[in-house]
Amino acid sequence: MVSAPDSTLELPKVESSALENDISDIKVDNIGDFTFPERNKYDSGFGITSKTIDYISDVKDDPDWVREFRHKALKIFLDKPTPTNWATKDLENIKFDEFRYYLSDGQKPKRSWDDVPEDIKKTFDRLGIPEQERKFLAGVEAQYDSEAAYSNIKASVSEQGVIFVNSSEGLKEHPEIFKKWFGKVIPTGDNKYSALNSAVFSGGSFIYVPPGVKVKHPLQAYFRINSEQFGQFERTLIIADEGAEVMYMEGCTAPKFETATLHSAVVELVALKGAKIQYVTVQNWSSNVFNLVTKRGIAMEDAEVRWIDCNIGSRLTMKYPGVIMKGKRARGEVISIALANSGQHQDTGAKMVHAADDTTSNVISKSISIGEGRSTYRGLVHIPKHLKGCKNNTECDALLINSSSRTDTYPAISVRGNQHATQHEASVSQVSADQIFYLMQRGLTEAEAMSLSVNGFINDLVKEFPMEYSVELKRLIDLEMEGSVG
Amino acid sequence: MLPTALSASTMPSAPTDTSTGLLAITPTLNTNAPDWFATRSSAAWADFQSLPIPSLKDENWRYSNAKKIELAEHSPAKAPTPAEIQAALSATEGLKERAARFVFVNDTLVESDTSGLPSGVVCVTFEEALKAHVDVLQQHFMKGEQALGSSKFAALHLAHVKAGTVIIVPKNVVIEKPVEIFHWVVGDHAAIFPHTLVVTGDNSEVSVVDHYRSLEGEGGLSIAIADLIGGSGSKVTYAACQELADDAQALHLSSITAGRDASVKSFQVQLGASFSRSESVSDLVGQGARSDMLSVSLPIGDQIVDQRTLQRHKAPHATSDLLYKNALYGTSRSIFSGLIIFDEGAHYTEAYQTCRNLLNSNEAEATSLPGLEINADQVKCSHGATSGPISDEELFYLKARGISDSESRKLIIEGFLAGVVERFGNSELLDTLVARIDEKLERAV
Numbered sequence: 001m002v003s004a005p006d007s008t009l010e011l012p013k014v015e016s017s018a019l020e021n022d023i024s025d026i027k028v029d030n031i032g033d034f035t036f037p038e039r040n041k042y043d044s045g046f047g048i049t050s051k052t053i054d055y056i057s058d059v060k061d062d063p064d065w066v067r068e069f070r071h072k073a074l075k076i077f078l079d080k081p082t083p084t085n086w087a088t089k090d091l092e093n094i095k096f097d098e099f100r101y102y103l104s105d106g107q108k109p110k111r112s113w114d115d116v117p118e119d120i121k122k123t124f125d126r127l128g129i130p131e132q133e134r135k136f137l138a139g140v141e142a143q144y145d146s147e148a149a150y151s152n153i154k155a156s157v158s159e160q161g162v163i164f165v166n167s168s169e170g171l172k173e174h175p176e177i178f179k180k181w182f183g184k185v186i187p188t189g190d191n192k193y194s195a196l197n198s199a200v201f202s203g204g205s206f207i208y209v210p211p212g213v214k215v216k217h218p219l220q221a222y223f224r225i226n227s228e229q230f231g232q233f234e235r236t237l238i239i240a241d242e243g244a245e246v247m248y249m250e251g252c253t254a255p256k257f258e259t260a261t262l263h264s265a266v267v268e269l270v271a272l273k274g275a276k277i278q279y280v281t282v283q284n285w286s287s288n289v290f291n292l293v294t295k296r297g298i299a300m301e302d303a304e305v306r307w308i309d310c311n312i313g314s315r316l317t318m319k320y321p322g323v324i325m326k327g328k329r330a331r332g333e334v335i336s337i338a339l340a341n342s343g344q345h346q347d348t349g350a351k352m353v354h355a356a357d358d359t360t361s362n363v364i365s366k367s368i369s370i371g372e373g374r375s376t377y378r379g380l381v382h383i384p385k386h387l388k389g390c391k392n393n394t395e396c397d398a399l400l401i402n403s404s405s406r407t408d409t410y411p412a413i414s415v416r417g418n419q420h421a422t423q424h425e426a427s428v429s430q431v432s433a434d435q436i437f438y439l440m441q442r443g444l445t446e447a448e449a450m451s452l453s454v455n456g457f458i459n460d461l462v463k464e465f466p467m468e469y470s471v472e473l474k475r476l477i478d479l480e481m482e483g484s485v486g
Numbered sequence: 487m488l489p490t491a492l493s494a495s496t497m498p499s500a501p502t503d504t505s506t507g508l509l510a511i512t513p514t515l516n517t518n519a520p521d522w523f524a525t526r527s528s529a530a531w532a533d534f535q536s537l538p539i540p541s542l543k544d545e546n547w548r549y550s551n552a553k554k555i556e557l558a559e560h561s562p563a564k565a566p567t568p569a570e571i572q573a574a575l576s577a578t579e580g581l582k583e584r585a586a587r588f589v590f591v592n593d594t595l596v597e598s599d600t601s602g603l604p605s606g607v608v609c610v611t612f613e614e615a616l617k618a619h620v621d622v623l624q625q626h627f628m629k630g631e632q633a634l635g636s637s638k639f640a641a642l643h644l645a646h647v648k649a650g651t652v653i654i655v656p657k658n659v660v661i662e663k664p665v666e667i668f669h670w671v672v673g674d675h676a677a678i679f680p681h682t683l684v685v686t687g688d689n690s691e692v693s694v695v696d697h698y699r700s701l702e703g704e705g706g707l708s709i710a711i712a713d714l715i716g717g718s719g720s721k722v723t724y725a726a727c728q729e730l731a732d733d734a735q736a737l738h739l740s741s742i743t744a745g746r747d748a749s750v751k752s753f754q755v756q757l758g759a760s761f762s763r764s765e766s767v768s769d770l771v772g773q774g775a776r777s778d779m780l781s782v783s784l785p786i787g788d789q790i791v792d793q794r795t796l797q798r799h800k801a802p803h804a805t806s807d808l809l810y811k812n813a814l815y816g817t818s819r820s821i822f823s824g825l826i827i828f829d830e831g832a833h834y835t836e837a838y839q840t841c842r843n844l845l846n847s848n849e850a851e852a853t854s855l856p857g858l859e860i861n862a863d864q865v866k867c868s869h870g871a872t873s874g875p876i877s878d879e880e881l882f883y884l885k886a887r888g889i890s891d892s893e894s895r896k897l898i899i900e901g902f903l904a905g906v907v908e909r910f911g912n913s914e915l916l917d918t919l920v921a922r923i924d925e926k927l928e929r930a931v
Contacts, residue, residue, distance in 0.1 A: 085543050085544075085545060086545055385848065385849055385851070386848070398858075398860070400860065400863070400865070402863075403833070403862070403863035404830075404861075406859075406860060406861045407858070407859075407860045408857070408858060408859045408860070409856070409857055409858040409869070410855065410857045411854070411855065411856060411857070411871070412548070412549075412853065412854070412855045413853065413854045413855075413871055413873065414549070414851065414852070414853040414854075415843070415845065415851065415852050415853075415873040415874075416845075416849065416850065416851040416852075417845060417847070417848040417849065417850065417851075418845040418846055418847055418848055418850065418874075418875040419848065419875060420845070420873070420874060420875075421872075421873070421874035421875070422871075422872060422873045422874065423870070423871070423872045423873075423874075424854065424856065424869075424870060424871040424872070425868070425869075425870045426856070426858060426868060426869050426870070427867070427868040428858065428860050428865060428866075428867040428868070429866070430863070430864060430865070
């Protein structure tokens, strides 16, 4: 195992920060695939050992309990086997020694848009966010690598008492709220990758919404990975106090690298009595990224947790957002869109654990497989005994575009007692030749016709995304569909 | 040739637990058996001993437990006494309209009647077939690998098998009435290993019913295997009715091969045993083939019904349709795990899979794992799984007509299960099974 070489401790890599950033520095092969020059001040070296953990804790100036938490997590990570009895064998191709586990350009969070480095703004350009809308992106938390590079909380939001900071800031400045819930929804030992995240986490958001506060504007964070072989380990914790409402949006694009990159985030949501949390993700990592994410929410009495999840990028995504409905009448929902192109495997799904009476959950998943892409739905619905009035509805539809496309469905539904109702339905279909012919008759090219049909297939789910996301989504789908027919 | 069942890929890895108790006594080989069979038998015995008991981590045993089949408790059933034979025969009611009937007690043939069969049909015991129909056995006997997790138990079956029926239907012969086979188990902790092999020629028709019953004695065990090979354009209907004693354990492994334009309908009725597991594999190998996989179960008390199915589409233009219904009472559990796989090239295919669970008590538990793996073009495929209680509307409708609550529930469950039994298409069998379901419902309420 390669440990952090001492040289990196003493000689942090600092490159000129006065970036004149000539446009020629940016290598553009494709939309979404571009790199910027690296300028990393801190680098923990390759591989992961307890030295790496100490290094990260030193740099981040972690409190002792966090350092201890990280060390414990590392041990669990190293002890846990790779889950290959049910999961794809591709997981064995992750060489944990070849990643760098911490990297930061050492920038302090910025307060205004003007201070944001040009190169990050360019990423937003490529994402196609209009100038007008960018100004409107109040409460943006944009991340450069793991650390917050830009953070501007809309005045009205902070006036309401909402805390919206990066997680390192959260654990230092609000330990009384942070510590209470941190690692409680997703315990360190939940799975191998959540343990890895717990050991090396950096970045991510911490949000606390006080009782009764309804945050009008969605809070957003864009982040991306920008260094070769560098894994990103965000840790997000969102707490909505009684009766509060918040929507959080996370979108990511990653530049293309030559070697595989690892992304393993942990996101914990806590919706207290009557609270409502919506978490929106648009994932568009480049197709060499392993995206192994653990996301789970707890919903107390009358609370609601909704995951709206869209996976377009990455080589392998394994992500099963879950909701534990702990209080009466709690509600959980997962709305998921997955698009798998050649070389990609979108292994997504949902976990719904009913733990109180009259709880309801809904899972709607639509996947599209293009070329040799493979999409998998893996679901879990658990309704234990002694509960009554629990309901679950699961629908998964898959669309196969080419004859070599692949789709799998593996739900597991376990119901105990006679006072519940569950239903699961899945269908697999194709865009019919008639449909394409009809559209081509009206002057569309075959690709346009296909793109339109695919957009139609997921249209009712896309509507669930906020406006700018649904526009972006349609654009991303068009891009993916390019060259898939003919 | 060695059975592919025992290839390394199907072997679950550590932890290794090969304890087999009394069944560890090497079975006495049939001295009349041909060499090839003796070779396979002893190879299977070696495999049985070396293969581990499937662990809880094995995906094919998820939510279940292979240790529910208590190998250590059982020993191969002893030859029946005349009194036991008499008791079994008088308890064998069976169908009036039948083409043939075989009655086995503890893997020993005690009655056979093949008078209703058209000429040319081979319908003999397994022992007889080993002498006279070696070519068919060599070609079809236990050829499919155990894809659903019971390689160890299949090896045990092969090592011990001596009883059962081999039915070979020649081209264009239609057997209108069913062939009925009874397997009785008697004696404490007795284990039986019944085998059924059905091979049909082009455009022929046959229906076969296997009954698994207990006479007396504690905790019997039946490890049964049925191989059904449907030739081009043939129609095969098969039912396995398991009504063993409440403390018995049952394992039924069936493998179906449907050739070009063949239609194979298989049917599982699970009414008895404390732990009852069925593994049903349908291979659609010919164009235009069709496979219907049906099942009803009515677990009560603390019974466990464990169902694993696999619909494998290997040819284009084929159809498979699965419908499994479970009505649960008491603290019983049901586990349904189904998978549909499309091989590359299995285009223009339709595959359906439905599992419905009716939960009638607050402690009953139904788990459904309906899976799909699709790798083909122009495919129509869907699956559905529901679990819930009897709907209030249905109950209200009946109660509004003056029918009591308990009677209404009984009627609804009877209708729920009978809907599947009807698809078997034999009214006498339907009546018999509905009566058995009724009897069990009385016990459940």
